[in-house]
Amino acid sequence: MTLDTDQSTTVKHLIVGAGFAGLCAAIKLQEDGETDFLVIEKGADVGGTWRDNTYPGAACDVPSQLYSYSFAPNPDWSMSFSPQPEIQAYIQKVARDAGVLDRFRFHTAFVSGAWDDAAGAWVSEIEGDRGRETVRSTTLVVGAGGLSEPKLPDIEGIEDFGGEVFHSARWDHSVDLAGKRVAVIGTGASAIQIVPKLQEVVGHLDVYQRTAPYVLPRNDRRYGRLEKAALRHLPGLQKLYRSAIYWGRETYVPGFTRQPKLALPAKKLALGNIAKGISDPELRAKVTPEFEIGCKRILISNTYYPALAAENCDLVTDRIARVTDRSIVTADGTEREIDVLVVATGFHTTELPITEHIAGRSGATLADQWRETGMAAYKGTTVPDFPNFFMLVGPNTGLGHSSMVFIIEAQVEYLRAAVATMEAHRYGTVEPTRAATDAWNADVQRRMQRTVWNTGGCASWYLDDHGRNTILWPRTTVAFRRLLASFDVAAYDVTAAPSVPTREEVTV
Template identity: 70%
Template structure:
């Protein structure tokens, strides 16, 4: 069956307008691949930084590195940027790029099916004017791994009569001042939210399942003179970025080779606990029982003091249920609450977008991964799904550095693949199963040496089978080298489309 004649025809369809989708659009445009469309379900660019507007939202990677290499920003106010500044940065980059005329906002990605006869993707989207069909030569998924909130399965939570919302869907109409607030979770978002809530709430309960390792946040403000120098001398910004990059790359052996190398970081985390908390019992509760790095290492100077405040209680007993006005723990204690903030993370090992992508065998990518586990060739392409490119795909995540670096490496691979298709007159490419299997077997073998496998924790990095399908177990230098060029020998090729 060929593509519907009424479908809009584009060369490239990109899903998502966060860092990944925006990077792909800008770089394809630079290559002269201007016939593309970006669909975004929300009303503007930004992705994570558009959606996460909770109080205290900020990045835990230094600003100079958490930005595009091709779009430096000399105006960062802090060494670790607040969320609103990152969002404004993405708006500014998008505007300057001249690509926004090919972005469609408030448009959901509903379904994509590979049309083998036409060698194109038939995609259904729904925008302000209703559903319509698009036919695209390539499909790039830039929806991200931290985009769909994961809500906890707690008995009775739907009966709660107060306010309840996920950290990534913050309800700004709710004023927590003077109220009894509960924060469920102690991950990266929670440790930023807790100090903010402690300052305004009458009482704050923090529900902890597992204590995280939290190291000091060595933040500082950029002065006017320093920002002026960064504007005037772009090489200074590049020097900052290079220094920060290599400093963070120095953490890699602690994650991937020998956890004992991370002992100085653990000592810093333990000192952070001692500095923020005097009570020995509370110190014991917040001290992790697993190797540092096994779960995401967090950064904060204010989290522990907030837990130690008179109006805060750290609750480590499991939640049994929620009633109309309280949370009940397994020990039978009932704690009254007015506002529940759910900071329980995202769907990372079961990406919801994959439910809507159907390949050559008539199966969705989600179905394939349910059977075989989430995996891709070079974190980017999958057998049975021709001309499909995933950004921030399986085993591309980082425990030590900026995901923007990874995104740029994947986009470079995408660009070279598109260039190869164009130059050689090919209609479609998909990775050979042998290349795909060899890549992932080597990756999982390497994973067995890492702290994420050996560190004694149960993290969101792992799928239901205990496999780490989210992180990259080597240096980002290696990742960039592996994706520097598209490798057609690893792919099956459709040389021309059939009519």
């Protein structure tokens, strides 16, 4: 890394984001001897979503042994499903142990990035404690994540609410909720973890539901002292745990992508969870989904339904008409007074804000390119008109059944292979062809047509404004890893790197 006096930094690789994806890229590039990189992160630490989401009850819904790097097993998980503080501590430890943090800059935002065709480089503007800087890099690796920018609901009057209001991903821990009248808008993955915790301490809780989700029992358990000792001293046992969970999760795929009837046992389990947690027939009817299981994200909890059934909790299914200074008014005219409003309405997923600030060879931004047809990339990672650009957790790489860390590792292996290919063949740029990209995405969307996400009878955040599912991967993770196992240079337009004279030529 070199720093010029005009606030201009030159590196080989600029990595945006220090969550699971950005950290993985940094560690693996370093392993390959690619040490000339800079990782920028707008937050104060590594962790990404696990740094930001500190709401009560925050935990992973993928088992801990699988929701971790394959190259950094952790024998110290306290439970089979890790709580947020443990995941954040794990990411911090992995970063320290890898020795990469000297090339991380925190409190540093990515302002913009543009491809300079004449220079054969990315020119990015960043802003942080050192002020505004220009970074020139050979590659631009974006690991900003799809669940990083909170999405606020478009509700009349919400900006005028007189009490405390905050998004679940920006939890305000200074607010004392004890005995308060609290409303939670949303019944997604975050909300079903928040609701049981709030129900225990607030005076009254209103939960506003637009669509009832499927909620499976959370088969969580605490690891005992002997089991943790065995996991620490018998590495093969941890690999066995991980493999068993992984292959068990892969069995879910046919029920999502080919034959929904295969998911019937899971549906019965979810309905049984309702029956166990709620005795009131009217409330049971309200929380019973009207679409096929898997169409929307399947959630897990043992405490959500009992919390809804508690005396100090009301589930509201009428549409919200407006928010006043101290209340929420629904379409039927009912006004419910509240002191605190918690918004658990998800994130910008199909229209990622960062894409507005990345411009390719033609000068058009990534958002411009995707505005017409929706998000689309070659192998979920590279994009025509954007040379040497790699997007981790890109279009159609999301999962409805397994760990995103697996996908991230597969994409990083593809990135490593691309960089190695560029080095070996002295390529200055690699850019996927339009034909290869179109063929890849046509196949993805063809496969998507028969999935439960498209046929299950629901509207979800998986679908964009064009009705296309641009979020999920419609095949097994085994297939994804195989397809990204090597860099297929034949699918790319390449240019030669500028000629660099040898030491002998310079001497002459």
